[in-house]
Amino acid sequence: MKSQHITNLIFVLLVLLIPIVALDLFQSNPKTLWTSGQFTEAGDKEAAAGNFNEALNNYNKAEEKATGRNTDKYYTMAAVERKKANAYTGLGDTAAAANANRLAEDYTDRSSETYDNCLIATATFDSPLAPQVQQLREFRQNTIYSTESGTQFMSAFNAWYYSFSPAVADFIDDHPLIKPPMRVILTPLLGILALAQMSFSAIPLNPATGVIVSGLVASTLIGMIYAFPILFVLLLVIRRFYPVTVTTGTLKIAGVSAIAGLYLLVAGDILLLSPVLLVGSVLFVVSLVVVTGLFLSWVCMNRLDHRSAPITPE
Secondary structure, three states: OHHHHHHHHHHHHHHHHHHHHHHHHHOOOOHHHOOHHHHHHHHHHHHHOOOHHHHHHHHHHHHHOOOOOHHHHHHHHHHHHHHHHHHHHHHOOHHHHHHHHHHHHHHHHHHHHOOOOOHHHHHHHOOOOOHHHHHHHHHHHHOHHHOHHHHHHHHHHHHHHOOOHHHHHHHHHHOHHHHHHHHHHHHHHHHHHHHHHHHHHHOOOOHHHHHHHHHHHHHHHHHHHHHHHHHHHHHHHHHOOOOOOOOHHHHHHHHHHHHHHHHHHHHHHHHOOHHHHHHHHHHHHHHHHHHHHHHHHHHHHHHHHHHHOOOOOO
């Protein structure tokens, strides 16, 4: 029985690793397909090597490729302009450096005018410039928006998030007593995103692979910390009225959905199909959150059932 479990684990790991390796092998990713984040990273490398003209070329391309909502675009362009200012300084062109810094300030002002992102966090921590809010924003800008798959996921996430977040943010602002418990709720999320960012930076592969790995880390931890308690309590309440439980079949369906999302992500990245990326990213993240929460609920419910089972004399 133990060897069978080990075999199943190895099989699952292979199923997960094959598409990630395929993405790294088959995604040639020519510069014409690079994202803003990739051009920025290339510019950073050239600047570090002292090739400031080449760095500026990459930074200019990064600004051309800046995507997302207006706020996100201006935030990205402000960061790139600051990098350009450093490159101009390296070339000794102080006038161009000063102009780049002025543009950075202008883009920062434009992004600040429409801080309609991270609304709940902004209301919870009292300012769009709070370190916690900036951490959320930087994770989105530097990690999620660094690839097309991440950008497609954010388009779906924004459509869902902004459907309710303004009302929630207004409610939090109108009821200051809610802010302390909301900070407790959001603090684990900040730690999760920090770990996801570390996993993204630690993967010495292309950015698309890094985003998938960081998504795997973040989704699994969110499932553990947020989805599991909700699902477990919900199942306990339902069991008071109906004999419902989590079965291995349910877990397999959720797991297959996550793997299908992963394969769609890889296929969309290789074939450059935005609709496939959109479906794959949403399916991958949501399924991972659900399967993690369901698995932990299944373990806990089985332990409860085992403890409550009557002991039969031998």
